[in-house]
Amino acid sequence: MKKIINKPENYVKEMLEGLYIAHPDLITYTADDLHCLVTANKREGKVGLATGGGSGHLPLFLGYVGKGMLDGCSVGDVFQSPSAEQMLAVTKAIDSGAGVLYIYGNYNGDIFNFDMAAEMADFEENIQVLSVVAGDDVASAGPSAPGEKSTRRGVAGIFFVFKCAGAAADKMLPLEEVKRIAEKAAANVRTMGVALTPCTVPRVGKPGFSIGEDEMEIGMGIHGEAGIRHGKIEPADQITDEMLDKIITDLPYTAGNEVDVLVNGLGATPLDEQYIVTRRISMYLAEKNIKVHRFYVGEYATAIEMAGISISVLKLDAELKALMEAPACTPFFRQ
Amino acid sequence: MKKIINKPENYVKEMLEGLYIAHPDLITYTADDLHCLVTANKREGKVGLATGGGSGHLPLFLGYVGKGMLDGCSVGDVFQSPSAEQMLAVTKAIDSGAGVLYIYGNYNGDIFNFDMAAEMADFEENIQVLSVVAGDDVASAGPSAPGEKSTRRGVAGIFFVFKCAGAAADKMLPLEEVKRIAEKAAANVRTMGVALTPCTVPRVGKPGFSIGEDEMEIGMGIHGEAGIRHGKIEPADQITDEMLDKIITDLPYTAGNEVDVLVNGLGATPLDEQYIVTRRISMYLAEKNIKVHRFYVGEYATAIEMAGISISVLKLDAELKALMEAPACTPFFRQ
Amino acid sequence: MDKGYIIKLLENLKDIMMTNKDYLIQLDSVVGDGDLGLTMSDGFLAAYNAVKDTDDNDIGKILYAAGKAMSTAVPSTMGTLMASGFMNAGKVLKGTTEVTLTDIANLFDAYLEGVAARGKAKLGDKTFLDGLAPAVASLKASAKNQDTLEHAASDAAYAAEEGFMHTNQLLAVHGRAATRGEESRKLLDPGAAVAMLMMKAFHKSVR
Amino acid sequence: MDKGYIIKLLENLKDIMMTNKDYLIQLDSVVGDGDLGLTMSDGFLAAYNAVKDTDDNDIGKILYAAGKAMSTAVPSTMGTLMASGFMNAGKVLKGTTEVTLTDIANLFDAYLEGVAARGKAKLGDKTFLDGLAPAVASLKASAKNQDTLEHAASDAAYAAEEGFMHTNQLLAVHGRAATRGEESRKLLDPGAAVAMLMMKAFHKSVR
Numbered sequence A, B: 001m002k003k004i005i006n007k008p009e010n011y012v013k014e015m016l017e018g019l020y021i022a023h024p025d026l027i028t029y030t031a032d033d034l035h036c037l038v039t040a041n042k043r044e045g046k047v048g049l050a051t052g053g054g055s056g057h058l059p060l061f062l063g064y065v066g067k068g069m070l071d072g073c074s075v076g077d078v079f080q081s082p083s084a085e086q087m088l089a090v091t092k093a094i095d096s097g098a099g100v101l102y103i104y105g106n107y108n109g110d111i112f113n114f115d116m117a118a119e120m121a122d123f124e125e126n127i128q129v130l131s132v133v134a135g136d137d138v139a140s141a142g143p144s145a146p147g148e149k150s151t152r153r154g155v156a157g158i159f160f161v162f163k164c165a166g167a168a169a170d171k172m173l174p175l176e177e178v179k180r181i182a183e184k185a186a187a188n189v190r191t192m193g194v195a196l197t198p199c200t201v202p203r204v205g206k207p208g209f210s211i212g213e214d215e216m217e218i219g220m221g222i223h224g225e226a227g228i229r230h231g232k233i234e235p236a237d238q239i240t241d242e243m244l245d246k247i248i249t250d251l252p253y254t255a256g257n258e259v260d261v262l263v264n265g266l267g268a269t270p271l272d273e274q275y276i277v278t279r280r281i282s283m284y285l286a287e288k289n290i291k292v293h294r295f296y297v298g299e300y301a302t303a304i305e306m307a308g309i310s311i312s313v314l315k316l317d318a319e320l321k322a323l324m325e326a327p328a329c330t331p332f333f334r335q
Numbered sequence C, D: 001m002d003k004g005y006i007i008k009l010l011e012n013l014k015d016i017m018m019t020n021k022d023y024l025i026q027l028d029s030v031v032g033d034g035d036l037g038l039t040m041s042d043g044f045l046a047a048y049n050a051v052k053d054t055d056d057n058d059i060g061k062i063l064y065a066a067g068k069a070m071s072t073a074v075p076s077t078m079g080t081l082m083a084s085g086f087m088n089a090g091k092v093l094k095g096t097t098e099v100t101l102t103d104i105a106n107l108f109d110a111y112l113e114g115v116a117a118r119g120k121a122k123l124g125d126k127t128f129l130d131g132l133a134p135a136v137a138s139l140k141a142s143a144k145n146q147d148t149l150e151h152a153a154s155d156a157a158y159a160a161e162e163g164f165m166h167t168n169q170l171l172a173v174h175g176r177a178a179t180r181g182e183e184s185r186k187l188l189d190p191g192a193a194v195a196m197l198m199m200k201a202f203h204k205s206v207r
């Protein structure tokens, strides 16, 4: 395990201490608990937006707390959900009477805890809480039947949901409206990833799985969940096309659509490669007559030090487009 | 070589194509040559700021072209200088009569080419060009005697030089003044790095050197130049202290000083680890009674997919502090 | 039986999870991420510690407090589910200071309900429910038959064990195990093992 | 001799770099990054191609154009240094359409100056200069003695070779080799080998 860390059991605590030191203008914490991160710039009367999840995905989740995006984030141990109590503490801190919307990824532990936190907020604190669960990874399961709960994992595409909902809340829209927008963004985003190397949870000390020296795993999840196929590494253009084929046909995205695209590095993959993929996406979508409104390129949701890339596509309408264009200022995302 | 690329010989070209696709509002190119990158928002009457250097260091160098920082960048092949002609093309495109300042790292190839370009600009185009060469890596050589040229390599600290000079040019200061400020910033920044893994130049296809499975190299350069010692990996706090000991005593930085600090990931090291190091730096400097004005944390200057971190410290006075606080908007840096 | 019994039950639950820590780690390592032994021993310890010296006599409140402590200590899948079980049992038994076999059947029924409401799994989905549900059914039948507490607990423990042993017939549809598809079928479910251990501890608490 | 000779010289320079590509790669692989064979063959090819069909009779302009083409083709350390040599020689010989031995001595002297001005190395720093400088000195002496061109070229080639062979006594202070400190001393300098090859090609061009 090649990591610049101290004791593995202090990994998350020390990372959080560093974060608060570096971004005092944007974030702070509540309930005397470093894991209960909240904005340093609370706006009265605004719907509070909270997320949460395991560590190991920086800048996800906490990096999107700030102006124009989220108001709070409860932070778990690496790849582990934070507790309902921590979520409740964040909820209490960010509510200013307009209610709170939870937006988080589709993982069992997170769902159970956010549900419990929502009940506690209602029963114990009389705070109205609604929830939107994002599941954008087309590789993780087939599309769900109408009315059925999605079984897809939430991955990098949640960034778009944060951005749209954050801008909506910033416009002082009411809770139900912000939820509608978050759901609309979530319903219109699809993601797929490819991994080249595994990642190591610091407390475990060795990779949780392995990928052959000249192999890749298409569709692998951000905790190393199995993908849809593994095989020899192929040229970037070919990998990109395979991922886009899956993404495009799933929603589907069709000629005449306008989209935002997120090209996301999973941790160890240089920006150069992300731009090589960006180039191909642009060619591919142009051929399908799908117009790219804007590319976002960089590390937005990682899997510790996994090498790999994911592509997320958000289908825009006038409403989502305007929300995507709104300004935002968080530790990791500025626009 | 685990990379998501197409033909290695197209690595830089395709990366650049992706960049122009993703950031059309900020950057474009001149002389019909993708390697001659210039701002899309030229300001008449402003001193032009140009940099350049080999690829493989994203977001260095081109990522800092935009508003409030640089105006142009010539882009070489991986770890190779661009040509004087490309530098000249950039110079011509960004000059608007106020002259051009070159700011680049202390490497032979870059120096020779920038010198040649400056001569061409003078002889052939009648453009006044001045140069500032940044050499901030304390591990690469001892301090130079007064009046002597520094033999230190330029590494991540050049970000501070770009930022200060960029803000000065943005204030419409004349060429000599912008140069004075760039030199002052360069004179007050020191950097040191540590590497855990090697990196692979795509056209070479295998790592240029190796580091033992449980070893690190303190002071390694961003092309894999040998450091000052290698040994077993140590806890993050210990590594941080060793690097800071070298940095602090070099300038020196003393009690009562105010500084900006850049914690830079070299490519494969997760943000978490960068924040763990940030935490320690904050403790260390507090003990020395050196005040941190601001932390910058993230990937600012990489060595392809090297795992490792560098720390850069800029000593501030009122002038540099104000310049560091000025706004900037580039593909990779927004403030 | 008063709150003293409930606290003893919580102590026995804690003890059995501690004793079987490695067994649960081993089961979860095959199917999931291997943390179940740690989360269950830490979680039941936190539950017990939170109430062992309580002044409260309200059995419902005690169970609710134990659950909340557990949810804070171990916010993992099973940690939160077990916490939800205790909290729901607490709500149902709120105001009770004495319990009979019928109350205990209700307690575990409410626990099962709490887990099911939280996790939204169905019987046969290869989860904790498939271990606990047969035991609750057995307890209810025993209560109806007015069996002795010890006899009822013995039957319940047996039913839970059978339920657990039966999980290697089932296809996983929740959590990490589900990502294995058909391959998951031949494996025993770690969460159902926790149900079996709970019923063993319950049996011990009434002997 | 008119521009025809200069173009033939450039052709011979290109040929010798092509022929010795692997040799230079091998030398540079020991000390540096191994690219010297590629950059020198590509660079001298570009220089030759840029002027081989020129209408210009001005030898100075031809040399300058050759240098510029080289700097564009191979912006590496040696590429830029060789380009600077040609460009400075071009400046010095500007307006010349015929050359004698004295002019050629001046040409290589200006080349040396151009490289030295660009690279700011001193003699003895274990660089290209340590190969070319002895050859230039020899050429100047030959011109003074009014030697035949062929004899002068032969002496110059011999001097350059000796200069090159002598670089394994010197400590590197520039570029990648310098990072090896004392260890660099026992190695031959690849850049100086280029100087030796240049003089060999010059010798061939006048035979």
Ligand SMILES: Nc1ncnc2c1ncn2[C@@H]1O[C@H](COP(=O)(O)OP(=O)(O)O)[C@@H](O)[C@H]1O
Pocket (backbone or CB within 6 Å): A108, A109, C028, C032, C033, C034, C035, C036, C039, C076, C077, C078, C079, C081, C115, C118, C119, C120, C121, C126, C127, C128, C129, C174, C175, C176, C189, C190, C191, C192
């Ligand atoms: N929806 C659910 N309802 C009930 N039990 C569940 C549910 N999902 C998973 N489980 C149980 O949780 C067990 C795994 O728990 P745990 O190790 O805490 O999960 P993880 O480590 O994956 O978060 C499974 O063996 C299963 O019995």
Ligand SMILES: Nc1ncnc2c1ncn2[C@@H]1O[C@H](COP(=O)(O)OP(=O)(O)O)[C@@H](O)[C@H]1O
Pocket (backbone or CB within 6 Å): B108, B109, D028, D032, D033, D034, D035, D036, D039, D076, D077, D078, D079, D081, D115, D118, D119, D120, D121, D126, D127, D128, D129, D174, D175, D176, D189, D190, D191, D192
């Ligand atoms: N300042 C200098 N002046 C003259 N020659 C130099 C100088 N620095 C380096 N050289 C020559 O350059 C050679 C290496 O050239 P090259 O392979 O192009 O360098 P790199 O690949 O490191 O950029 C050395 O062998 C040396 O002879």
Ligand SMILES: [Mg+2]
Pocket (backbone or CB within 6 Å): C028, C032, C033, C034, C035, C036
């Ligand atoms: Mg588990």
Ligand SMILES: [Mg+2]
Pocket (backbone or CB within 6 Å): C033, C035, C076, C077
């Ligand atoms: Mg777990």
Ligand SMILES: [Mg+2]
Pocket (backbone or CB within 6 Å): D028, D032, D033, D034, D035, D036
């Ligand atoms: Mg070389």
Ligand SMILES: [Mg+2]
Pocket (backbone or CB within 6 Å): D033, D035, D076, D077
């Ligand atoms: Mg080279």
